[in-house]
Structure formats: C-alpha cells, structure tokens
Amino acid sequence: MSIKNALDQLFSHKSEQILSLFCTAEYPQKGDTRKLLDHLYKAEVDMIELGIPFSDPVADGNTIQEANAIALSNGANLKMILDSLSKQNLDSKPILLMGYLNPFLQYGIEELCKRCNEIGIAGLIIPDLPPELFCLKYESISEKYGVHFIHLISPESSDDRIRFIDAISTGFIYAVSSNSTTGNEQKGNNQAFLERIKASKLKNKVLLGFNIRNHSDYALACQYTNGTIIGSQFIRHLNDNGLSKVSVDQFVNSIKYAQIHSL
Amino acid sequence: MKADKNGFYGEFGGAFIPELLYKNQQELMEAYIPILNSASFKNKYEQLLKDYVGRPSPLYFAQNLSSHFGFKIYLKREDLNHTGSHKINNSLGQALMAKEMGKTRIIAETGAGQHGVATATACALLELECIVYMGEKDVYRQSPNVKRMQMLGATVIPVKSGSKTLKDATNEAIRDWINNAENTFYIIGSVVGNHPYPDLVARLQSVISKELKEQIEDPDFIVACIGGGSNAMGAFYHYIDNPKVNLIGVEAAGHGLYSGKTAAALAAGRPGVLHGSLTYLMQNSDGQITEPHSISAGLDYPGIGPQHAELYESGKAKYYSVTDKEAIQAAFLLMSKEGIIPALESAHALAYLEKMNLAPNQSVIINLSGRGDKDLDTYLSHQKDVQHEY
Numbered sequence: 001m002s003i004k005n006a007l008d009q010l011f012s013h014k015s016e017q018i019l020s021l022f023c024t025a026e027y028p029q030k031g032d033t034r035k036l037l038d039h040l041y042k043a044e045v046d047m048i049e050l051g052i053p054f055s056d057p058v059a060d061g062n063t064i065q066e067a068n069a070i071a072l073s074n075g076a077n078l079k080m081i082l083d084s085l086s087k088q089n090l091d092s093k094p095i096l097l098m099g100y101l102n103p104f105l106q107y108g109i110e111e112l113c114k115r116c117n118e119i120g121i122a123g124l125i126i127p128d129l130p131p132e133l134f135c136l137k138y139e140s141i142s143e144k145y146g147v148h149f150i151h152l153i154s155p156e157s158s159d160d161r162i163r164f165i166d167a168i169s170t171g172f173i174y175a176v177s178s179n180s181t182t183g184n185e186q187k188g189n190n191q192a193f194l195e196r197i198k199a200s201k202l203k204n205k206v207l208l209g210f211n212i213r214n215h216s217d218y219a220l221a222c223q224y225t226n227g228t229i230i231g232s233q234f235i236r237h238l239n240d241n242g243l244s245k246v247s248v249d250q251f252v253n254s255i256k257y258a259q260i261h262s263l
Numbered sequence: 264m265k266a267d268k269n270g271f272y273g274e275f276g277g278a279f280i281p282e283l284l285y286k287n288q289q290e291l292m293e294a295y296i297p298i299l300n301s302a303s304f305k306n307k308y309e310q311l312l313k314d315y316v317g318r319p320s321p322l323y324f325a326q327n328l329s330s331h332f333g334f335k336i337y338l339k340r341e342d343l344n345h346t347g348s349h350k351i352n353n354s355l356g357q358a359l360m361a362k363e364m365g366k367t368r369i370i371a372e373t374g375a376g377q378h379g380v381a382t383a384t385a386c387a388l389l390e391l392e393c394i395v396y397m398g399e400k401d402v403y404r405q406s407p408n409v410k411r412m413q414m415l416g417a418t419v420i421p422v423k424s425g426s427k428t429l430k431d432a433t434n435e436a437i438r439d440w441i442n443n444a445e446n447t448f449y450i451i452g453s454v455v456g457n458h459p460y461p462d463l464v465a466r467l468q469s470v471i472s473k474e475l476k477e478q479i480e481d482p483d484f485i486v487a488c489i490g491g492g493s494n495a496m497g498a499f500y501h502y503i504d505n506p507k508v509n510l511i512g513v514e515a516a517g518h519g520l521y522s523g524k525t526a527a528a529l530a531a532g533r534p535g536v537l538h539g540s541l542t543y544l545m546q547n548s549d550g551q552i553t554e555p556h557s558i559s560a561g562l563d564y565p566g567i568g569p570q571h572a573e574l575y576e577s578g579k580a581k582y583y584s585v586t587d588k589e590a591i592q593a594a595f596l597l598m599s600k601e602g603i604i605p606a607l608e609s610a611h612a613l614a615y616l617e618k619m620n621l622a623p624n625q626s627v628i629i630n631l632s633g634r635g636d637k638d639l640d641t642y643l644s645h646q647k648d649v650q651h652e653y
Contacts, residue, residue: 054550054551055425055551055552055553056425056430056431056434056537056538056552057434058281058434058437058438058441058538059281059283059438059441060438061438065424069424069425072551077549077551078549078550079549100536101279101536102535102536102537102544102546102550102552103549103550103551104550105535105536105550106535106546106548106549106550107549107550127281127282128279128280128281128536128539129279130277130278130279130280130282130285131282132269133269133277133279136269151282152281152282152283153282154282154283154285156282156283156285156286156287156444157282157285157286158286161285165282176282176283179283179441179442179443179444179445180283180441180442181438181441181442184442187442
C-alpha cells in the first residue's frame with residue numbers, strides 16, 4: 001500500500017524522538033480546537049492527535065473521560081469538529097483523529113475518509129476497531145483516500161500478533177505502554193515490552209503511548225521506539241495551567257528537556 | 264443460533280474490543296466450548312443447578328390469571344431460583360469456568376443487582392474474589408441487593424459517571440478488565456458484550472427452554488422481558504427454529520417510545536457499536552449513546568444483545584414494548600390474582616398479556632425471570648395510583 005500524506009512526510013525526515021500530543025477536541029471550551037492547533041503548530045511538537053469525544057470511552061481513565069464529557073456538554077460532535085478543521089489552514093504537521101468507532105460509524109467510514117482526505121487529516125486511531133475487521137471492511141477505503149488507520153499493540157500482544165499487526169499497518173504502530181486505561185498513574189513503562197518491541201525490528205515506526213508523564217518516561221521510550229504520544233498528562237497540565245501558548249510551550253519543554261534545577 | 268467465525272449473527276455481534284483485551288478474548292474463545300462440553304464441568308454445573316439453585320424451576324399453570332384473560336397462562340418460575348432470578352444460571356456457569364481457567368479475581372456489572380447478587384453468591388461458593396460495579400442511581404433504588412452482595416463478601420463499587428446506571432457500570436467493569444487483564448475474569452450478566460459472551464451466556468441460560476421442552480407440549484407463545492436479553496434468550500433458545508412457537512420479547516418503553524425517556528433499543532434505536540458488539544442502540548445522530556430510562560433498573564440499558572437484533576431482523580422473534588405504568592399495573596395484577604410479587608423486569612413480560620387476544624385453548628408461557636422483593640419500595644410508592652385505577 002502506498003499512502004503518502006503529512007505523516008509519511010514527517011517520517012521521511014524524522015524518525016527519532018517524535019513527540020505527539022493528544023487533546024480532546026472542543027476542550028476545555030467550545031471553539032478551543034482551533035486555539036489548541038495554533039499553539040501546537042508553534043510548539044516543538046511533531047504530530048497532533050485530536051480526540052473525538054464519545055459518551056462511553058471505555059479505554060480511557062478519569063482525565064480523558066472527563067474531557068469527553070465536557071466536550072460533549074460543549075456541544076461537540078464529529079461533523080462540527082470536521083467543519084472547524086476544514087476552515088482551518090492546516091499546517092504541515094500531521095493531524096490524526098482518535099476516537100471510538102460508533103461516532104465514526106454513524107458518520108460513515110468512507111464518507112469520513114473522503115473528508116479527511118479533503119481536509120488533509122493523516123490518519124485515524126480507533127481503539128475499538130479490531131485489525132481483523134479493518135482488513136475485512138476498511139483497508140481498501142484507507143488506501144483509496146490515503147488515510148492511515150493506526151493499530152494498537154500492548155504488552156499482552158504475542159510476538160505473532162505484533163508481527164500480524166505490523167504486516168497490516170501503515171503510518172505507525174501505537175504501542176500501549178502497560179495493560180491499562182489511559183492516564184493510569186499506578187502504571188508505567190514496561191521495560192520487557194519495550195525490549196520486545198525493539199527486538200521485533202518492525203517495518204513500521206512505533207510510538208509509545210498511555211501513562212507517559214514526564215521527561216524520563218519520554219527519554220526511556222525514545223531509546224526503544226520512535227517516540228511517544230502524551231494525552232492525559234497534557235490534559236491535566238491544561239486543566240491546571242490553561243490553554244495558552246505559554247502553557248503549551250511550558251509542557252512541551254518539560255517533556256523534551258531534562259529539568260535543570262537551579263539552587 | 265450460531266455466530267460466524269468473527270462472532271457475528273448476521274450483521275450483528277462481533278468483538279469490537281481494544282487490543283488490550285485481545286488476549287483475554289482469545290483465551291475465552293478457545294476455552295469456553297471445550298469447558299462447557301467437558302464431563303467435569305457438566306457434572307459440577309448440573310449438580311449445582313439441581314441441589315443449590317433448585318432446578319428444574321417449576322412451570323406453574325396460573326389458573327386465576329388465565330381466567331382473568333381467557334386463555335392459558337403458564338409461569339416459568341425463575342423467581343424461585345436461589346438468589347431470586349435466572350441470573351444465577353449464568354453466574355454459576357461463568358464462575359466455574361473462571362476457576363477452570365485459573366482466574367482468581369471476578370468482576371461483574373449489575374443493574375437491578377440480581378446479576379450482582381448471583382455473582383457474589385457464586386464467588387462465595389467457589390471462593391473467588393468478587394467486585395461488582397453498579398451505577399450510583401441503581402445502588403440507591405435497589406439497595407436491598409447492595410446489602411445482599413455485601414453480606415456475601417463482594418465489594419460493591421458505585422459508578423458515578425454518565426447516567427449512573429447499567430451502561431456506566433458496564434463501562435467501568437470493562438475499564439477494570441483492561442487494567443487487570445492478567446488475573447481477572449469478567450462475568451457479564453447478559454447476552455451482550457464482545458463475542459463469545461453472547462453465545463456463552465445464551466448457552467448457560469438455555470437450561471430454561473431445555474426444561475420447558477420437558478415440562479410442556481409446544482406452547483403457542485413464549486413471552487419474556489428484554490434488557491440485554493438473557494432471560495429471553497434462555498427461554499427462546501430451544502424454540503428458535505420451531506415455527507409452531509411464537510417468541511415475543513418485551514422491551515421497556517419507559518414513559519413511552521416517543522417520550523425521550525425510554526429503554527426500548529429495538530423500537531427507538533438503530534445499529535451501532537457499544538460494549539464490544541454491533542447491535543441496536545439508542546443514540547443520537549452523532550453516535551453518542553443516549554441515556555435510557557426505565558422504572559426497572561434491570562432493563563435500563565441503551566442496547567440489546569446482538570442475537571436479539573438478528574432475531575428481530577429475521578423476524579424469528581417479535582419485539583414489543585410496554586411502559587413503566589403498564590408494568591406496574593401488571594405486577595399488581597399478578598400479586599392480587601396469584602399471590603406472587605414479580606420483579607419489575609418480569610412485570611414487563613406480564614404486561615404484554617393485556618395486548619394479547621387469544622382463544623381459550625391457546626397457551627402462553629411468561630418467563631417470570633425474577634422475584635420482586637428488591638422492588639418493594641417502588642411498588643409501595645405506586646400502590647395508591649394503581650388502586651385508584653382498578
């Protein structure tokens with residue numbers, strides 16, 4: 001398969017220490033999607049994931065659950081989010097939509113991919129769409145419209161399973177750091193899994209997500225994978241510090257660079 | 264009723280689960296049929312159903328109710344099971360299976376608390392740790408069952424998200440499962456969830472129709488209430504391809520199908536994906552699941568099992584709905600005519616009798632899925648309205 005969009009362009013010139021930030025669309029306020037993208041375009045971030053809110057986000061912990069509920073109460077829906085993006089002059093940084101299957105399904109997967117292609121959205125991450133069903137139903141749509149469908153692997157995935165997912169993936173593979181919902185503060189990096197990923201020598205790039213909280217998590221992940229995805233911790237930061245250029249830059253710096261403590 | 268290799272019944276069903284649960288799902292897929300068919304499981308399960316649950320549950324000819332309506336009415340007395348409903352058939356089977364698979368920690372969701380109580384009971388018996396998720400609203404309206412679960416050693420966790428009912432309890436149970444995939448077995452209480460749960464639960468509940476076949480010649484109608492639809496699947500199971508028997512599922516219309524306060528997923532919903540399967544769901548145009556309403560906590564769920572969605576599409580079973588008010592009236596009628604206090608859920612099946620116009624020699628089996636001890640407060644609060652109307 002040969003999809004060539006903003007995501008492939010990114011990987012063609014950068015394959016290490018990639019930082020992708022996730023935030024729920026239309027959060028914390030209605031209309032904030034545009035503000036968020038503007039700040040992220042200007043920050044040292046390589047990729048942006050926009051969360052499409054859903055009423056029943058079963059793979060998410062409290063932080064993202066709450067963000068979903070607030071975005072929905074702000075009146076967010078997929079159509080409106082796509083409309084706000086099409087008006088936007090999209091930057092060269094790849095944007096992916098991450099969300100649960102049902103809102104995408106009700107919109108129509110083919111219609112959505114067509115729209116993504118028009119707007120310039122690079123891919124979709126749909127945690128409750130099993131790779132087998134992707135192959136059966138949506139692979140040709142993905143190819144036709146040049147939209148990557150990103151699949152997940154977890155520490156529970158066997159080596160065979162990881163090889164299967166690598167074989168059917170384009171764009172990158174989303175590796176989940178531990179067996180948990182998003183933003184679980186009790187769980188952290190799983191060293192054995194990181195080593196297994198590295199030893200697998202996958203054809204696709206691998207980005208590590210779930211429970212990445214600080215520079216040391218990021219730095220460790222970057223030794224074994226092509227980079228990280230941060231969601232819950234970024235949203236917690238926005239909750240505490242607001243959505244502004246200063247706040248976003250401050251967060252990105254705290255992840256990318258070791259903090260130097262002055263006396 | 265068989266699922267295809269991807270777990271679909273026609274276009275419904277499947278296993279829409281995050282990769283984090285893939286290994287657990289595969290493990291269960293590979294294990295469940297061999298375990299169900301093994302002599303050791305069968306012996307233990309059948310012995311427990313007989314001596315511990317009290318099966319076979321009687322089929323009772325309701326003389327007074329029959330005279331009232333003018334046709335023959337039989338009650339399949341699942342309310343007489345240990346723990347007071349059909350839920351124990353499933354919980355015991357799944358708990359035995361969990362044990363066989365070496366799992367040490369059990370989680371469950373519950374609405375009315377009947378599945379929670381049944382699971383807490385099975386776990387006490389089989390010495391398994393038990394955690395039950397229950398919507399905060401249900402914790403309040405079904406408090407006797409919360410106390411029963413606690414007495415049986417289960418930890419009941421009130422769920423405060425969303426509509427604070429069964430849907431949200433299920434979300435939270437799935438999150439727990441994701442976070443504890445290694446040692447935890449999720450005992451789902453209805454014919455919902457990812458494949459193979461609908462099939463597993465239907466097989467365990469199929470004991471209901473297996474007994475019916477020994478208790479009575481083919482009836483003209485079998486009527487059962489539907490939330491997720493486990494008691495109905497159990498009562499329909501061995502009659503699905505029998506054209507002589509009309510199968511009727513009764514959904515909870517709440518305040519009415521067009522009131523915006525309903526839990527009738529087939530009548531008021533359309534296909535979508537929730538809790539691991541593609542099925543009829545109540546949702547808005549954006550695919551957000553809408554909050555259901557039913558006076559009965561056990562039917563207060565925005566979806567329906569995928570097998571029912573397929574039976575509905577194929578016409579092999581018919582589905583209707585009755586309102587909160589009709590269910591309450593039917594419950595009072597059963598109390599006064601037969602001296603039986605039904606669960607609010609089962610009262611929905613009873614309410615359908617009012618809509619049947621049959622000849623005196625025709626027969627109806629109502630699956631009386633549970634008893635109404637847990638619903639006394641609700642019944643008492645409606646006593647005046649009902650007496651006023653009679």
